Amino acid sequence: MQEYYYSTLKETLYHQEYSNGLNVFVLPKNDFYKTYGLFATKFGSIDTNFKPLHQKEMIKVEDGIAHFLEHKMFDMKDGDVSDIFAKLGATTNAYTSSTRTAYLFSTSQNELECIETLLDFVQELFLTKESVEKEKGIISQEIKMYNDDPDWRNYFDSIKNLYHNHPIKKDIAGTIETVNNTTKEMLELCYETFYHPSNMVLFVVGNINPEEVFSIIKDNQDKKTFIAKEEIIRKKIEEPTTISKQEEILKMDVAIPKVTMGMKINDIILDPYLKLKREMTMNIVLDILFSKSGDLYQEYSNENLIDDSFGASFTQERDYAFFQIGGDSEHPDELKSRITKFIKELKEHLISKEDFDRVKKKTMGSYINMFNSPETIANLFIRYYFEDNSAFELIDILEDITIEDVNQLLLLFDEKFVTTSIVIPSV
Amino acid sequence: MEKIIELNGAILHIVPTKKFKNITISIKLKSKLKKETSTIRTLLSFMFSGGTNKLPSQQAISKYLENLYGMRLGASVSSKGKAHIIHINSIGINDEYLPEKEGLLVKQLELLHDVLFDLSANSNQFNETIFNSKKRELKQRLISAKNDKYSYAVDSTLKLMGKDQCLGISSIGYEEDLDSITNQALYDYYQKCIKEDEVEIYVVGDIKEEEYILFEKYLSFTPKKKSTDVVARYKNTREDILKIEEIQDITQAKLNIGYEINTAFIDFDHYAFTVFNGMFGGFAHSKLFKVVREEHSLCYYISSNYDAFNSIMLVTAGIDASQSDKVIRLVEDELDKFKHADISKDDFEVTKIMLLNGLKKSNDEAGNIIALKYNRDIVAKQETIEEYMEKLNHVTLADIQRVANKVKLDTIYLLKGSE
Numbered sequence: 132m133q134e135y136y137y138s139t140l141k142e143t144l145y146h147q148e149y150s151n152g153l154n155v156f157v158l159p160k161n162d163f164y165k166t167y168g169l170f171a172t173k174f175g176s177i178d179t180n181f182k183p184l185h186q187k188e189m190i191k192v193e194d195g196i197a198h199f200l201e202h203k204m205f206d207m208k209d210g211d212v213s214d215i216f217a218k219l220g221a222t223t224n225a226y227t228s229s230t231r232t233a234y235l236f237s238t239s240q241n242e243l244e245c246i247e248t249l250l251d252f253v254q255e256l257f258l259t260k261e262s263v264e265k266e267k268g269i270i271s272q273e274i275k276m277y278n279d280d281p282d283w284r285n286y287f288d289s290i291k292n293l294y295h296n297h298p299i300k301k302d303i304a305g306t307i308e309t310v311n312n313t314t315k316e317m318l319e320l321c322y323e324t325f326y327h328p329s330n331m332v333l334f335v336v337g338n339i340n341p342e343e344v345f346s347i348i349k350d351n352q353d354k355k356t357f358i359a360k361e362e363i364i365r366k367k368i369e370e371p372t373t374i375s376k377q378e379e380i381l382k383m384d385v386a387i388p389k390v391t392m393g394m395k396i397n398d399i400i401l402d403p404y405l406k407l408k409r410e411m412t413m414n415i416v417l418d419i420l421f422s423k424s425g426d427l428y429q430e431y432s433n434e435n436l437i438d439d440s441f442g443a444s445f446t447q448e449r450d451y452a453f454f455q456i457g458g459d460s461e462h463p464d465e466l467k468s469r470i471t472k473f474i475k476e477l478k479e480h481l482i483s484k485e486d487f488d489r490v491k492k493k494t495m496g497s498y499i500n501m502f503n504s505p506e507t508i509a510n511l512f513i514r515y516y517f518e519d520n521s522a523f524e525l526i527d528i529l530e531d532i533t534i535e536d537v538n539q540l541l542l543l544f545d546e547k548f549v550t551t552s553i554v555i556p557s558v
Numbered sequence: 559m560e561k562i563i564e565l566n567g568a569i570l571h572i573v574p575t576k577k578f579k580n581i582t583i584s585i586k587l588k589s590k591l592k593k594e595t596s597t598i599r600t601l602l603s604f605m606f607s608g609g610t611n612k613l614p615s616q617q618a619i620s621k622y623l624e625n626l627y628g629m630r631l632g633a634s635v636s637s638k639g640k641a642h643i644i645h646i647n648s649i650g651i652n653d654e655y656l657p658e659k660e661g662l663l664v665k666q667l668e669l670l671h672d673v674l675f676d677l678s679a680n681s682n683q684f685n686e687t688i689f690n691s692k693k694r695e696l697k698q699r700l701i702s703a704k705n706d707k708y709s710y711a712v713d714s715t716l717k718l719m720g721k722d723q724c725l726g727i728s729s730i731g732y733e734e735d736l737d738s739i740t741n742q743a744l745y746d747y748y749q750k751c752i753k754e755d756e757v758e759i760y761v762v763g764d765i766k767e768e769e770y771i772l773f774e775k776y777l778s779f780t781p782k783k784k785s786t787d788v789v790a791r792y793k794n795t796r797e798d799i800l801k802i803e804e805i806q807d808i809t810q811a812k813l814n815i816g817y818e819i820n821t822a823f824i825d826f827d828h829y830a831f832t833v834f835n836g837m838f839g840g841f842a843h844s845k846l847f848k849v850v851r852e853e854h855s856l857c858y859y860i861s862s863n864y865d866a867f868n869s870i871m872l873v874t875a876g877i878d879a880s881q882s883d884k885v886i887r888l889v890e891d892e893l894d895k896f897k898h899a900d901i902s903k904d905d906f907e908v909t910k911i912m913l914l915n916g917l918k919k920s921n922d923e924a925g926n927i928i929a930l931k932y933n934r935d936i937v938a939k940q941e942t943i944e945e946y947m948e949k950l951n952h953v954t955l956a957d958i959q960r961v962a963n964k965v966k967l968d969t970i971y972l973l974k975g976s977e
Contacts, residue, residue, distance in 0.1 A: 139655070140579075162577045164918040211852070217843040220911040239918040268855035275810040276858055276876050281705055384807035386701040424620035432616070432691060438698045459702055489624045496627030496651050503578050505922070557807050 132345055137523045140502050144523060145341035149352050152329025152360045156516075157344050158336040158508065164239045166337025167505040170249050171233035171513045173363075174325035176305075177298040177449070178230075180366035184324040185358070189366050192321060193313045194298070195270075195305015198227040200318050202266050203258055204234065212252040221245045229299055230448045231517060233510070242339050243347050250333070250351055256322045263315045270310050277304065281383045281554050288552035289393035289455055292376040297368050299451050300375075328352070329360040334512050336505040368450065372397045374550050382557040387438075389554040390466050391457035394474070396543055399450055403519035406447065408528055411494070412536045413445040413454070418490045419482055419537075421456060427473065436466045448518070454544075463553045477544040487534045498525050560931070563770060567779030568757035571935070573927055574765050579655045581663060581763030582924035583648045583670065585777070586932060587755035591642040591724055597696075597731030598739055598747050599635060603644045604692040605684060605748070606633040610672035614685055626665055627651045631673065637729035638936060639790035639822075639867035644755070646673060649924075652764055663769060667776040674752060674777070682745055689741045700733045711812035711973045712874060718802055719816045719969040724790035725868045753780045758935055762924035786938040789822045791869045800969040808975045810858075811879035815889060816872050816969035821961055823866035824937055829949045830957035835864040836909040837958065838896065839873060843908055845892045846873065854888065856881050871965060879974035886970060896962035901955055914947050 133146045145157045179192050193199075204225065205212050216223040221238035234253050236245045277283050287302065294300040304310070335344060374395055400406040421427060421443040431437045441458035460466045501507045511522040561572040589599065613619045623629045630649040635642065650666040653659050678685040704710045713728065720726030757779050821831045839846035839862025846860045860875040877885050895901070920926035921943070934941055941949075 141655070162575075163922045165922045213842050214908075217841070217908045217912060220915045222842070222912070237919065239915045265855055269851065269858060272810065272858035272876060272878070279707055279808045279810050385705050387698060387705075418624075422620065423616055424624055425617075429615075429617045433687075435694065439695055440702075459698060489621060492626075493624035493628035495656075496629070499579050499627070499651050499655050500649070503580060 132341065135523070139526050140499070140523065142502065142523065145345075147345045147348070149328070149349065151352055151357050152327070153331060153333065153352060155333045155345065155348055156335070156512065157339060157341040158334070159339055159341060160337055160505065163337050163505065165237060165505055166239070166242045166245070166335065166339055167235065167237050167509055168246055168249050168333065168335045169233050169235045169509040169513055170253050170331065170333045171231050171517075172325050172331045173230065173517045174232050174321070174330070175228050175230035176301060176303040178325065178365060179298055179301075180368075181324065182364040183320045184327065184361055184363075190320070192317050193305060193309040194301040195303065195309050196313055196317060196321055197232050198304045199266065199270060199310060199313050200321055201225050201227045201232050201234075202270060203263065203318060204253060204256070206257050206262055207252055207255070208257050212248065215248055215252075216245065219244050219248065223249075227303055229303065231513065233513060235509070237506075239338075242337065243343065246335060246344060247347060247351050250348065253326065254328075254355060256319065256326075258315050258318060260315055263313070263318065267310055267313075270304060271307050274302070274304050274307055274310070277302070281385045281389060284381060284383065285389040285391045285457070285552055285554045286455070288379045288381065289391040289457070289550060290453065292379055292550040292552060293374050293393050293395040293453055293548075294451075295371050295373075295375045297370045297451055324363060327360055328357055330363060332513060332516050334509045334516075336509050370451075374548055377550055379550075379552045381552070381554045383554050384558075385554055385556050387459045387461060388463045388556065389457070390460050390463045390551065391455055392467065392470055392549055392551045394454045394544065395548040395550075396452040396454065397548070398543065399452060404528070406518065407515065407520045408532065408536070409540070410445060410447050411525070411528060412532050412540055413447075415487070415490050415494055415532065416482070416537055416540050417443040417445060417454070418493065419486045424489070431466070431469070436460055436462055436469065463555070467551050467553070471546050471549060474544050474549060475546045477541050480541055482534065482537050482541070484534055487537055491529065491532070495526060495529055498529065561770070563773070565759070565774055565777060565779070567781045568759055568777060569935070570759045570773050570777070571761070571931060572765055572770065573760070573762045575762065576764045577922070578763055578924060579652055581650050581652055581666065581761065581765065582928070583666060584760045584928050585646040585670065585674070586758045586760070587644040587646070587751060588641050588758070588936065589751065589755050591637045591640055591727055591729070593727050593732075596635075596637075596642055596727060596729055597735040598744060599642055599644060599751070600729075600731045601692060601696050601736070601739060601744060602748055602751060603633040603635050604696055605677055605688065605744070606644070606646050606673050607631055608688040608692050609678040609685060610669075611676050611678050612672055614678040615688065616691070622669075626660070626662060627656060629662065629666060629669075631669065635729050637724075637727065638933075639788045640724050641788045641936060642729060644751070646670065654764070663765075664772060667772055671776040677748065679745060683741045684745055684748075686741060689744065693736065693739070696731070697733065697736055700730065700736065703730070707806070707808055707812055707973065708874070708876070711814055711971065712872070714804065714973070715814040715816055715872065715969060715971040718971065719800060719870070720792065720868070723792060725792050725870060754782060756782060756784055758932065760928040760931065762927050786936070788937050789824055789867055789869070791820070791822060792818055794818045794966065794968050799967055802970070803972045803974065805974060805976050808973070810876050811882065811972060811974035813875045813877050813882050813885055814872060814969075814971040815886065815967070816870060816971070818966045818968045819864075819869055819871050819961075820964045821866075822869040823933070824939060827957070827961050827964075828866060830953045830961045831864060831866075832913065833906070833909055833950060833953045834896065834958050834961050835862055835871060836913055837901070837905050838862050838892065840864075841909065841912055843905065843912070845895075845905070846889060849892055850875065850885055850888050854884075856885050856888070870968075879972065882972055890967070893962065893965060896958065899955070899959045901958055903955070906955060906958065910950060910953070913950055917943055917947055
């Protein structure tokens, strides 16, 4: 068992790696009632081209399969695992992102039983042809629900239009067609490949004793056998640097038009520390340039170009990165041309020391706040873990960021790589 | 343990705890919920984050907050039965976690003082720029409220079902009332609100006893009488079941079913109803989820919600419009089973455990601690979380059947696509 103390956060984290390759992290928070466990695999919606475990050939599986599998994990031989958690007094849930699938429980009693149940249900797959067929109806309803959400459509279209081939352009749940094409065998193949303990991590935070947790997990894992681990080989994605589509206009039942602009970033950093530093620096840049404290927000707001839904974000995972900006606007075309012009001129822009110091303080506050919530800590931890980083080091990395780093990042902005997605009222 | 201190014209509730790395302060301004004033009150709530005389713009306030390690300041409105409430919330980092002692608590209180008593204004008018921009912001909020189909459908259901009753009044107001609100009128209303609204202040965080006096210094109001008449009892005044269909450009239909329940927060049956609602549709193990979603694959979401301050229950489901009759029938069948005591003992026990655990866990979030306390304070109900849990635990199967028999189908609302 390894122990790490983080003095700025006053938190102690415990770590144990097991012989089957499973990594477990425990963060005791003894004045909390709640314990939250998150068990995740590095398998997301973009993992559709890969070499199945102990096979020779690359295969392509249906889009949305990681999400489909997530739905089916809850089935057990003797019923639905939610019922078992409910009897323990716990709730359970799961989510699929582009790069990972995570299963969770939240409880205020029977913590150790909940941890074992979480491991047990995810470490066993129980499928029947009928249950796979039945799930298709439920997932189709879910897809329809997302299709009706103009914010989601607008957000997602702006990503879709940045890429030619990268599977990030596919909806996480796939389409009704790909869901209907998904088979039991395909799901099993994905499960065997990506749900190996060495591709997974468990994070538990709350009212728990690390030694007890590690010891029950050892007993639990010793009872199970897994085939030998093997490195997972994903097909390298050949993605041109250009964007796929400059503009997309969608008509939907909205009252105020929506604009989201995306910018593809082709300069992908491999070193984990530098990659995380880039993300944090970029978030500082975006806060300085586009948040309510900035001049641009003030100007656009006075001219009635934006409302308080306006915002910017940076996404960076695995082998893709992009920046997005937008919100509701009565004047989508004017907003688009103004932002395009702004991006074009950013290379000449210099950020002031005053703005930088202020936003750095704000960023530190927001990191400290995140460590109040067990859910936030766990999800943050898992996300960075799969990128070989630690969420507990965010505040230390923040200290390393300088005004030069911030100004350097402005050079990444290039209007050539910008796409615009607009939703306008259908009537 | 909670510490209650009577301030000038306000009651201060302090929950000292070292559990959080920040200090949460929530100020509640309560008035009567009226159709005529909900718009102006919402607009006023927007002004509370718009600028003070010291920080006379959105930008100035935002910069100031960022410098204070991203202190948060926000305002929102809600309704509870007959009450309309403006919430002013602020979260600041506890000094102990900062590289240097910054005295953030004093700055947080100074800012809240200015937000309440010194909004950016000149000769009985608000700063015109801020006024106009907040008015526009609210207008867009009201217009875009219909974009989220789930909340649009819920709002429409409550509006139609609760016509001429508290239930039917929108807490965020009406677009058609907004235009006629002048700067002068809003400023006058601001003065009235600060003077007449009932004020409760909640603080959660590592507050030391010697700091209590700071609250007295910064947050002092005009004394007023307290009214605890908050619970609204929804009564059906129609002969038949109200059935409404609305068509919009959507693919997934939203079905909402409203029930008259004749049970409310201050009633003896509140505890039984809470457990009943949990068993019926409050959780993933509940009947509605199990039957309609898992057995029949007819929806992605379905749940029932108990509004204890309006005395209604609302079932919401996202479905395929062509299946609506089938879903309604299934929901009604499940309800009938409860009425006829066809109730699983297992579900009953599990629901109780889930409710009790949810309550325990609510102690881990400052916002939830405050919400639970406020629900009781607003009707002067003396009850600790432990006592509440005890009462839920004493609910029997017979109680469940009794409250289920008070449930009466009232409104069926369907929002669907045009094919």
